[in-house]
Amino acid sequence: MDARSLRRVGRLWTLSTAAHAVPFVAAAAVLALAAPILIPFALLCLVHAWAIPELYAARGARVAKRVGGHRAGAEHVALGLLGDLADHRARELHARSGLMLERGRLGVWLVGEAGALLVRPGGRRVHCYCVKATDSALPPSDRLAHLLLALRTDEAGFATVANLAFSGACWRVRRRLVAPARAALDAAVARARTS
Secondary structure, three states, X not given: OOHHHHHHHHHHHHHHHHHHHHHHHHHHHHHHHHOHXXXXXXXXXXXXXXXXXXXXXXXXXXXXXXXXXXOHHHHHHHHHHHHHHOOHHHHHHHHHHXXXXXXXXXXXXXXXXXXXXXXXXXXXXXXXXXXOOOOOOOOHHHHHHHHHHHHHHOHHHHHHHOEEEEEEEHHHHHOOOOHHHHHHHHHHHHHHHHO
């Protein structure tokens, strides 16, 4: 997958979301114009139209969620491996948020245990990918290290085989993240704007 393909995927995602939401906006307009008594139903249609992209964004934000912890000893060893893969700022960000910041050709990545967020250059659009290491017995940092190595090995392949959970405005996903992950997304957006 290259930058052109990502733009096409983003446009298709937006078109698909609009195809789901616009009929409710149209129904709201028809109901409101048909009779004043139907205005409450028109408002319900508008709420539904707003909820559709919000539900997609919530699904996308779940890829940044921490999967869970394991034994302290195994996690300590895995953190050592992870420390060798990243610079000091990325390790600090991971300690706070559970997400590892990685700059790639396609944009700025935030890699977590259950997936990755790709902030496109300019920092306005984010692609949320659901992907995880196959061995659920691995400690969290080991799972993250596997995904980070896969991303570094073949970024385009990583974006191709991972399941796209959401593509859209960063602010939609940001609202659904916990505070530490929100700070990580802000850092990725800032870096994407400077690239």
